[in-house]
Amino acid sequence: MIGLNVTIWNEFEAEQKNEEVKKVYPQGIHSVISEFLKGKINANTTIATLQEPEHGLTEEVLANTDVLIWWAHLSHDKVSDEVAERVQHHVLQGMGLIVLHSGHHSKPFKKLIGTTGNLRWREDDCHMRIWTIEPSHPIAKNVPMYIDIPRDEMYGERFDIPAPDSLVFISWFPGGEVMRSGCCFTRGAGKIFYFQPGHETYPVYKQPEIQTIICNAVNWAHSGRNAEAVSCIHAVDSPESLRK
Amino acid sequence: MIGLNVTIWNEFEAEQKNEEVKKVYPQGIHSVISEFLKGKINANTTIATLQEPEHGLTEEVLANTDVLIWWAHLSHDKVSDEVAERVQHHVLQGMGLIVLHSGHHSKPFKKLIGTTGNLRWREDDCHMRIWTIEPSHPIAKNVPMYIDIPRDEMYGERFDIPAPDSLVFISWFPGGEVMRSGCCFTRGAGKIFYFQPGHETYPVYKQPEIQTIICNAVNWAHSGRNAEAVSCIHAVDSPESLRK
Amino acid sequence: MIGLNVTIWNEFEAEQKNEEVKKVYPQGIHSVISEFLKGKINANTTIATLQEPEHGLTEEVLANTDVLIWWAHLSHDKVSDEVAERVQHHVLQGMGLIVLHSGHHSKPFKKLIGTTGNLRWREDDCHMRIWTIEPSHPIAKNVPMYIDIPRDEMYGERFDIPAPDSLVFISWFPGGEVMRSGCCFTRGAGKIFYFQPGHETYPVYKQPEIQTIICNAVNWAHSGRNAEAVSCIHAVDSPESLRK
Amino acid sequence: MIGLNVTIWNEFEAEQKNEEVKKVYPQGIHSVISEFLKGKINANTTIATLQEPEHGLTEEVLANTDVLIWWAHLSHDKVSDEVAERVQHHVLQGMGLIVLHSGHHSKPFKKLIGTTGNLRWREDDCHMRIWTIEPSHPIAKNVPMYIDIPRDEMYGERFDIPAPDSLVFISWFPGGEVMRSGCCFTRGAGKIFYFQPGHETYPVYKQPEIQTIICNAVNWAHSGRNAEAVSCIHAVDSPESLRK
Numbered sequence: 019m020i021g022l023n024v025t026i027w028n029e030f031e032a033e034q035k036n037e038e039v040k041k042v043y044p045q046g047i048h049s050v051i052s053e054f055l056k057g058k059i060n061a062n063t064t065i066a067t068l069q070e071p072e073h074g075l076t077e078e079v080l081a082n083t084d085v086l087i088w089w090a091h092l093s094h095d096k097v098s099d100e101v102a103e104r105v106q107h108h109v110l111q112g113m114g115l116i117v118l119h120s121g122h123h124s125k126p127f128k129k130l131i132g133t134t135g136n137l138r139w140r141e142d143d144c145h146m147r148i149w150t151i152e153p154s155h156p157i158a159k160n161v162p163m164y165i166d167i168p169r170d171e172m173y174g175e176r177f178d179i180p181a182p183d184s185l186v187f188i189s190w191f192p193g194g195e196v197m198r199s200g201c202c203f204t205r206g207a208g209k210i211f212y213f214q215p216g217h218e219t220y221p222v223y224k225q226p227e228i229q230t231i232i233c234n235a236v237n238w239a240h241s242g243r244n245a246e247a248v249s250c251i252h253a254v255d256s257p258e259s260l261r262k
Numbered sequence: 263m264i265g266l267n268v269t270i271w272n273e274f275e276a277e278q279k280n281e282e283v284k285k286v287y288p289q290g291i292h293s294v295i296s297e298f299l300k301g302k303i304n305a306n307t308t309i310a311t312l313q314e315p316e317h318g319l320t321e322e323v324l325a326n327t328d329v330l331i332w333w334a335h336l337s338h339d340k341v342s343d344e345v346a347e348r349v350q351h352h353v354l355q356g357m358g359l360i361v362l363h364s365g366h367h368s369k370p371f372k373k374l375i376g377t378t379g380n381l382r383w384r385e386d387d388c389h390m391r392i393w394t395i396e397p398s399h400p401i402a403k404n405v406p407m408y409i410d411i412p413r414d415e416m417y418g419e420r421f422d423i424p425a426p427d428s429l430v431f432i433s434w435f436p437g438g439e440v441m442r443s444g445c446c447f448t449r450g451a452g453k454i455f456y457f458q459p460g461h462e463t464y465p466v467y468k469q470p471e472i473q474t475i476i477c478n479a480v481n482w483a484h485s486g487r488n489a490e491a492v493s494c495i496h497a498v499d500s501p502e503s504l505r506k
Numbered sequence: 507m508i509g510l511n512v513t514i515w516n517e518f519e520a521e522q523k524n525e526e527v528k529k530v531y532p533q534g535i536h537s538v539i540s541e542f543l544k545g546k547i548n549a550n551t552t553i554a555t556l557q558e559p560e561h562g563l564t565e566e567v568l569a570n571t572d573v574l575i576w577w578a579h580l581s582h583d584k585v586s587d588e589v590a591e592r593v594q595h596h597v598l599q600g601m602g603l604i605v606l607h608s609g610h611h612s613k614p615f616k617k618l619i620g621t622t623g624n625l626r627w628r629e630d631d632c633h634m635r636i637w638t639i640e641p642s643h644p645i646a647k648n649v650p651m652y653i654d655i656p657r658d659e660m661y662g663e664r665f666d667i668p669a670p671d672s673l674v675f676i677s678w679f680p681g682g683e684v685m686r687s688g689c690c691f692t693r694g695a696g697k698i699f700y701f702q703p704g705h706e707t708y709p710v711y712k713q714p715e716i717q718t719i720i721c722n723a724v725n726w727a728h729s730g731r732n733a734e735a736v737s738c739i740h741a742v743d744s745p746e747s748l749r750k
Numbered sequence: 751m752i753g754l755n756v757t758i759w760n761e762f763e764a765e766q767k768n769e770e771v772k773k774v775y776p777q778g779i780h781s782v783i784s785e786f787l788k789g790k791i792n793a794n795t796t797i798a799t800l801q802e803p804e805h806g807l808t809e810e811v812l813a814n815t816d817v818l819i820w821w822a823h824l825s826h827d828k829v830s831d832e833v834a835e836r837v838q839h840h841v842l843q844g845m846g847l848i849v850l851h852s853g854h855h856s857k858p859f860k861k862l863i864g865t866t867g868n869l870r871w872r873e874d875d876c877h878m879r880i881w882t883i884e885p886s887h888p889i890a891k892n893v894p895m896y897i898d899i900p901r902d903e904m905y906g907e908r909f910d911i912p913a914p915d916s917l918v919f920i921s922w923f924p925g926g927e928v929m930r931s932g933c934c935f936t937r938g939a940g941k942i943f944y945f946q947p948g949h950e951t952y953p954v955y956k957q958p959e960i961q962t963i964i965c966n967a968v969n970w971a972h973s974g975r976n977a978e979a980v981s982c983i984h985a986v987d988s989p990e991s992l993r994k
Contacts, residue, residue: 110377110422112886123494132374133354133450136494147989149663149684154844154939154977163664163978164989172500175637175676176651178354178450178492181427183916188663188676190684192990193500194652196637196676206377206422207886245886246895248422250367250380256416256437257879257896258924356642391745393907393928398600398695398733407734407908408745408926419881419920420895428671432907432920434928436746438896440881440920451642489642490651501635501652502680598865598910611982618864621842621938624982660988666842666938666980671913681988694865694910736910738855738868744904744925 022061022240025083026051027075029090030067032218039218047089047216047223054229059236068093073101080104084240085114087232088121091218102126110206111247114239116232119216122177127212130205131180138174138195146170146215147190148199155186157200157211157234165227171217173197179212187231189214200231202238207245211235266305266484269327270295271319273334274311276462283462291333291460291467298473303480312337317345324348328484329358331476332365335462346370354450355491358483360476363460366421371456374449375424382418382439390414390459391434392443399430401444401455401478409471415461417441423456431475433458444475446482451489455479510549510728513571514539515563517578518555520706527706535577535704535711542717547724556581561589568592572728573602575720576609579706590614598694599735602727604720607704610665615700618693619667626662626683634658634703635678636687643674645688645699645722653715659705661685667700675719677702688719690726695733699723754793754972757815758783759807761822762799764950771950779821779948779955786961791968800825805833812836816972817846819964820853823950834858842938843979846971848964851948854909859944862937863912870906870927878902878947879922880931887918889932889943889966897959903949905929911944919963921946932963934970939977943967 028048032039043050048065055061064083066074068090080086086105090097102125109115109130117127122135148165150158174195180203187200199214213231216222223229272292276283287294292309299305308327310318312334324330330349334341346369353359353374361371366379392409394402418439424447431444443458457475460466467473516536520527531538536553543549552571554562556578568574574593578585590613597603597618605615610623636653638646662683668691675688687702701719704710711717760780764771775782780797787793796815798806800822812818818837822829834857841847841862849859854867880897882890906927912935919932931946945963948954955961 106376129373130376132350132376134492134494136492138495138497140497140500142500145993147682151663151686152669152936153664153980154936154941154974156973159973159976166989166993172497174497175639176492176641180424180447180449181640181673183425185669185673188684188686190678190682191500192502193497194502194505194635194678195497195500196678196684198639198676203424204884204886205424209886241888241891242886244891248378248380248420248885250378251382253382253384253416253418253437253439256384256386256435256439257898258436258438261438261877261898389749391926395907395930396692396913397736397908398692398697398730400729403729403732410745410749419883420885425884425917429913429917432928432930434922434926438879438922440922440928442883442920448640448642453642485644485647486642488647492641501654505633505654594864620838620862620864622980622982624980626983626985628985628988630988660985662985664980668912668935668937669915679988680990681985682990682993683985683988691912693912736866736868736908738866739870741870741872741904741906741925741927744872744874744923744927746924746926749926 022084022236023082024055024061024085024087024236025064025066025079026087027066027089029093030069031093032091042219042221047218050223051087055233055236058229059233061236068096073097075101075105077104080108080113083113084243085116085236087116087118088124088126089118090124091120094124097125102129106130109208109210112207112242112245114208114242115210116235116239117210117212119214122212130210131203133180134178136178140172140193142172142193143169144172144192148187149190151188152184152186155184156238157186157231159234160230161227167215167222167225169220170215170222173214207247208242209239211239266328266480267326268299268305268329268331268480269308269310269323270331271310273337274313275337276335286463286465291462294467295331299477299480302473302477305480312340317341319345319349321348324352324357327357328487329360329480331360331362332368332370333362334368335364338368341369346373350374353452353454356451356486356489358452358486359454360479360483361454361456363458366456374454375447377424378422380422384416384437386416386437387413388416388436392431393434395432396428396430399428400482401430401475403478404474405471411459411466411469413464414459414466417458451491452486453483455483510572510724511570512543512549512573512575512724513552513554513567514575515554517581518557519581520579530707530709535706538711539575543721543724546717546721549724556584561585563589563593565592568596568601571601572731573604573724575604575606576612576614577606578612579608582612585613590617594618597696597698600695600730600733602696602730603698604723604727605698605700607702610700618698619691621668622666624666628660628681630660630681631657632660632680637676637678639676640672640674643672644726645674645719647722648718649715655703655710655713657708658703658710661702695735696730697727699727754816754968755814756787756793756817756819756968757796757798757811758819759798759821761825762801763825764823774951774953779950782955783819787965787968790961791965793968800828805829807833807837809836812840812845815845816975817848817968819848819850820856820858821850822856823852826856829857834861838862841940841942844939844974844977846940846974847942848967848971849942849944851946854944862942863935865912866910868910872904872925874904874925875901876904876924880919881922883920884916884918887916888970889918889963891966892962893959899947899954899957901952902947902954905946939979940974941971943971
């Protein structure tokens with residue numbers, strides 16, 4: 019799989035303002051993601067951030083994107099409705115979308131799933147464990163039966179999402195919570211993967227197994243670009259009459 | 263099952279403007295639906311229409327609605343975003359929603375499913391046939407293996423919806439089309455049923471089998487009202503620590 | 507909901523041989539289940555056990571059963587293939603089936619799901635927690651967001667089942683495991699609910715929340731009895747030709 | 751995608767006994783399938799037939815098979831239970847399985863899905879039309895919105911299968927029937943695709959669009975081979991205790 023165009027969108031605030039985060043991701047979360055995507059699946063990566071005009075997500079950028087990765091935490095409201103709807107539109111047309119961590123509350127994700135994305139959460143500096151539920155799913159390729167993440171934020175059920183089309187991972191937390199943490203959705207011609215790990219204060223995206231999952235997700239999500247999006251068709255003639 | 267509060271929302275334009283429609287539904291489509299619901303399942307029905315202030319769907323009306331039925335065809339854009347979002351909010355809180363026919367393009371439905379709702383269509387004055395795919399689903403109770411509707415509009419695939427949580431009916435059209443015409447979705451605490459038949463120029467809602475399906479759908483959809491909607495919970499204490 | 511015919515099948519070995527189990531369930535697990543079903547939903551209960559001729563599951567008994575509850579742990583192989591296939595047949599014809607705990611390895615369940623039912627397990631005398639994933643599902647009615655069971659056996663992922671039609675509960679274990687522990691399947695005209703808790707050495711079925719869930723499951727599963735089972739039909743005439 | 755090992759199993763009776771079928775498939779249906787698989791996706795194909803010892807499906811053959819294609823019509827009962835269970839076992843271990851046409855009643859398919867596979871059928875020498883329902887699914891790659899097959903047998907609903915994990919195609923028949931005709935299932939580590947067209951008296955498998963779909967299905971189904979099958983694991987130590 020070579021040459022996919024992956025755009026990585028990052029809110030990019032905490033890495034600039036918060037010393038703790040700066041130490042973990044001095045160049046921003048997007049840089050770490052970009053590096054491993056280029057190294058592991060030869061992706062062509064583009065960076066876009068909240069601060070840029072149109073948040074870096076112009077019509078032209080999205081039209082040239084096979085898969086968009088979305089990381090955001092605190093400033094969902096600063097994303098304009100226009101750009102959020104543009105992202106939604108491109109997903110329905112076949113662009114893949116990978117929503118990471120707090121992106122569960124991002125405007126594009128909520129517009130695509132229709133629910134609140136609410137969940138239970140706690141910052142408690144604890145480890146988490148991710149169980150593979152569908153080992154034959156392409157996103158679980160070369161992923162072991164379970165993965166431990168040394169420290170991450172707790173996100174738990176009830177997670178207010180539609181039942182996913184495929185449930186690939188479930189997370190366990192020592193505080194007593196569980197979460198459907200790796201969820202596939204198809205919307206229009208586009209494929210969406212939500213993946214829970216990745217609080218900004220921990221080096222989660224530097225962990226090899228997490229990188230494997232995100233690479234697999236990019237390879238899985240881009241295939242919507244092969245599909246024809248659906249217009250409303252006034253079929254004046256029926257296929258049956260055309261046949262005769 | 264007695265005493266459910268069902269609100270029937272109707273665009274109520276064609277029945278007032280179009281002589282052909284007036285002949286079929288002189289009191290409006292909503293009146294026919296209201297009558298059979300009161301007769302068959304003892305529902306308490308409320309009527310709301312586009313023309314009323316807030317389209318008749320005030321916070322108070324929705325808070326007292328177990329199941330909302332939505333019929334609309336041509337004036338989706340006249341529904342205010344505020345009311346559409348209010349309906350979405352109440353569904354996520356557990357109100358049932360039954361979307362009939364052209365409601366596939368209504369604002370509340372599109373907000374809840376996240377896709378365009380686009381499909382293939384043709385007014386050709388032909389019959390259609392509805393096949394029961396899941397005979398043990400509560401909405402298929404007492405519904406035969408197939409139903410013929412003498413005349414209706416053609417709505418066909420590809421229908422741009424998320425894969426439904428349950429696919430109860432598929433329609434067949436003599437022009438060569440098929441459609442997933444009876445589709446269940448759960449969103450938040452709410453249950454949604456989309457049902458395709460019912461062009462305004464044909465007496466589809468007077469047909470007993472169609473009435474049976476809509477009554478079944480009301481009985482199925484209202485149970486979300488038992489469920490607790492999901493807030494975002496900052497779980498400062500973990501269940502595990504509370505336990506000790 | 508009154509008068510449902512519920513047959514409770516119990517392997518009924520541990521309660522007779524094992525002193526520890528005898529203390530918890532002196533009259534057998536089936537007696538406890540029968541009592542709360544009669545008390546809470548006015549069910550008519552019948553008991554059947556491994557030791558009876560045809561394991562108590564004659565054609566006549568199954569033909570009069572709306573919902574069959576199955577508890578078994580160690581003697582799956584002692585159930586005859588003939589009786590297992592008879593149970594499968596009746597489920598496909600619309601009888602409900604509730605499979606408890608170690609029933610994941612029972613012959614009827616494996617025949618109906620097609621997979622091994624394998625899972626990860628450990629007897630470690632620990633507590634478990636059950637999270638409600640679909641609060642609007644009828645089986646979750648009046649069930650809180652999570653339930654603690656003071657002590658039970660650990661059953662964890664990967665659980666080798668087909669993706670359930672609805673995933674209602676996920677369990678958490680202090681040892682680091684998770685499990686899809688409340689799973690709905692529709693097979694033929696029949697409805698199946700698998701529910702994980704209930705090791706024989708702990709009084710799990712005496713816990714009120716567990717009883718609520720099993721009562722809800724009986725009310726949910728029996729509705730397949732309304733459905734027409736599917737024969738292979740040689741449709742010599744087409745519906746379309748019959749119409750003309 | 752190169753070098754996949756595809757085993758094509760054919761009942762291979764009609765082509766030897768029936769002059770009409772011999773004219774359409776003089777070398778057997780398997781030869782036509784083998785040729786286009788070798789030409790289009792560079793597969794390594796192996797032929798196996800009912801008449802061979804162990805029906806050609808020895809442990810060794812299956813262990814070397816990435817995807818098994820199954821065509822059969824009238825002699826399902828001649829397949830030994832032992833071989834049927836061997837096929838089931840290999841699917842659960844990750845072998846892909848593509849079940850064509852009358853294979854809906856084959857022993858391996860029924861063992862894997864748990865239902866009867868019953869349906870409505872008629873030989874009436876009519877055309878059929880296949881609609882693409884999930885255009886972004888890998889099996890629909892390069893497949894148009896609908897395909898016409900000039901003549902085929904009618905297979906219609908209600909088709910007694912579990913709700914598929916993905917519904918990719920629905921068929922339309924001029925006699926008034928519909929069918930879920932392209933259905934994906936995951937069972938254990940294995941992926942299964944059922945595809946309805948292909949009565950032996952018509953040259954359906956020579957049609958390019960049908961060949962595209964079967965090639966896509968092979969590419970989709972083989973990925974289960976990457977997955978680890980699930981044993982029953984007595985996890986004496988918990989992951990949590992191992993961690994400490």
